[in-house]
Amino acid sequence: QQQVKQSPQSLIVQKGGISIINCAYENTAFDYFPWYQQFPGKGPALLIAIRPDVSEKKEGRFTISFNKSAKQFSLHIMDSQPGDSATYFCAASLRNAGNMLTFGGGTRLMVKP
């Protein structure tokens, strides 16, 4: 059972454009929703995270939009740069169950100069 579904699998955006990655989850008990960025040969690095009591969180060029009723959340990367080219993973966790992360399938983003 895939508890977190992520789309698209790959995304090509022009420099300066907006990158949008979407995730949907099934378990309504999840209480933490992070996004991780991973470069080739490296481990995932936490980018930004949100809790379900807020609908949006912004950090610099990165914004999470959260829709609790639809069980969906998305990552928006504004003014996308070639250095943003990486694989992005959404995830979800539950504090009372050990906080182990359930990951989406990943999105490979390429930002063309």
Add this chain to the structure above:
Amino acid sequence: GAGVSQSPSNKVTEKGKDVELRCDPISGHTALYWYRQSLGQGLEFLIYFQGNSAPDKSGLPSDRFSAERTGGSVSTLTIQRTQQEDSAVYLCASSRAGHPETQYFGPGTRLLVL
């Protein structure tokens, strides 16, 4: 300070051999997680240690997999009688008390079983 470190960075082994993968979490972090990243299965949870509590082994794919954490710090993931489907990147993450949901990942060990 130093991040999560893992060793070896790469491991090539023959089918049927045992392998040990090591993780050094960030100093002071009380929680430690092992995940596996493979082309077919994506990123999946394996096992979780929290302080001195019994580990949560619910993600281990078979009884060939085991892990221990000594002294609340270093952890070793052991795979016995390796199979080709065990080929993957094994990632370790740690988090600190007070912010257990924020996990910091190491660079991973790339395991190839021939």
